[in-house]
Amino acid sequence: MTDNSKACFYALATALLWSTIATAFKIALKYLDPWRLVFWSVATSTTLLTIIVMIQGKAGLVVSQFKQSSGLFLALGLLNPFLYHVALFGAYDLLPAQQAQALNYSWPMALTLLAVPLLCKKLSLTSLLCCLLAYGGVLLICTRGEFESLNFASPIGVILALSSTIIWALYWLLNTRREGDPVVGLLICFLCGLPWIIAATALFSDFWPIASEGLAAAAYVGLIEMGFAYILWLKALKLADNTAMVSNISYLSPFLSLIFIANILGESIYPATYAGLIMIIVAVLAQQHLSRK
Numbered sequence: 001m002t003d004n005s006k007a008c009f010y011a012l013a014t015a016l017l018w019s020t021i022a023t024a025f026k027i028a029l030k031y032l033d034p035w036r037l038v039f040w041s042v043a044t045s046t047t048l049l050t051i052i053v054m055i056q057g058k059a060g061l062v063v064s065q066f067k068q069s070s071g072l073f074l075a076l077g078l079l080n081p082f083l084y085h086v087a088l089f090g091a092y093d094l095l096p097a098q099q100a101q102a103l104n105y106s107w108p109m110a111l112t113l114l115a116v117p118l119l120c121k122k123l124s125l126t127s128l129l130c131c132l133l134a135y136g137g138v139l140l141i142c143t144r145g146e147f148e149s150l151n152f153a154s155p156i157g158v159i160l161a162l163s164s165t166i167i168w169a170l171y172w173l174l175n176t177r178r179e180g181d182p183v184v185g186l187l188i189c190f191l192c193g194l195p196w197i198i199a200a201t202a203l204f205s206d207f208w209p210i211a212s213e214g215l216a217a218a219a220y221v222g223l224i225e226m227g228f229a230y231i232l233w234l235k236a237l238k239l240a241d242n243t244a245m246v247s248n249i250s251y252l253s254p255f256l257s258l259i260f261i262a263n264i265l266g267e268s269i270y271p272a273t274y275a276g277l278i279m280i281i282v283a284v285l286a287q288q289h290l291s292r293k
Contacts, residue, residue, distance in 0.1 A: 007237075011240075038086055039197050040218035040219070043222065058183075077193035081189070095161065103162060106135065106138055109165075145271065
């Protein structure tokens with residue numbers, strides 16, 4: 001098997017894992033509030049990443065990489081895992097899974113818009129049209145196609161979902177400034193974010209008692225969304241000659257996710273969800289093509 005074939009395999013595996021996450025979120029939120037879900041999933045992921053770093057013999061890099069960019073890591077840890085997952089899980093708690101997961105895929109458009117004030121980038125007419133197309137898809141999904149009534153399932157849920165895209169875009173922009181091993185870097189971010197999560201959970205919720213079903217779902221989220229999927233994705237990018245091809249494979253994930261949402265959660269998928277999601281993905285792919293050019 002060639003490196004490109006391996007890269008495609010890892011990318012497909014990652015897309016499959018990602019496609020289960022929206023369903024896992026909703027199952028977990030049946031038993032846990034968003035604060036508890038953040039704590040237990042991040043605690044699980046931090047444990048997994050620590051074990052992986054130790055097995056790879058890179059434990060010594062944790063201190064050295066943190067010392068090189070301590071301020072940056074503290075900011076990154078505040079954004080992700082803390083603020084990002086608080087907003088994301090809050091959105092899933094209030095919205096149907098099909099809406100929350102589709103809105104989350106609009107984050108590259110948030111990145112495009114944030115690059116204007118933060119990186120002094122110019123917003124071209126084509127990029128602006130891509131943003132309008134994507135956020136037209138967002139509006140279509142949020143209103144289930146009922147533009148005239150602007151009937152949102154949960155306005156607060158929509159705000160949280162879109163806020164999570166802004167937080168993730170900020171995290172991505174800051175993350176490009178750090179150097180070193182990516183898995184070690186992610187572990188440091190989680191270690192820096194964990195004190196915020198512990199404090200917030202103690203303040204707004206509690207840690208125990210917890211239903212075994214909720215704990216299992218939170219562990220799944222921590223192991224998959226914040227752990228194995230990330231590592232497989234890094235492998236795919238490392239092996240691929242053409243990262244654009246690998247990136248495009250990842251956009252199978254939201255459509256596969258709708259299959260799990262419909263069959264496991266029992267949600268009726270609105271036609272507007274499919275149409276809006278296609279608008280978002282087309283806009284993101286077009287923007288990526290423009291960026292590469």
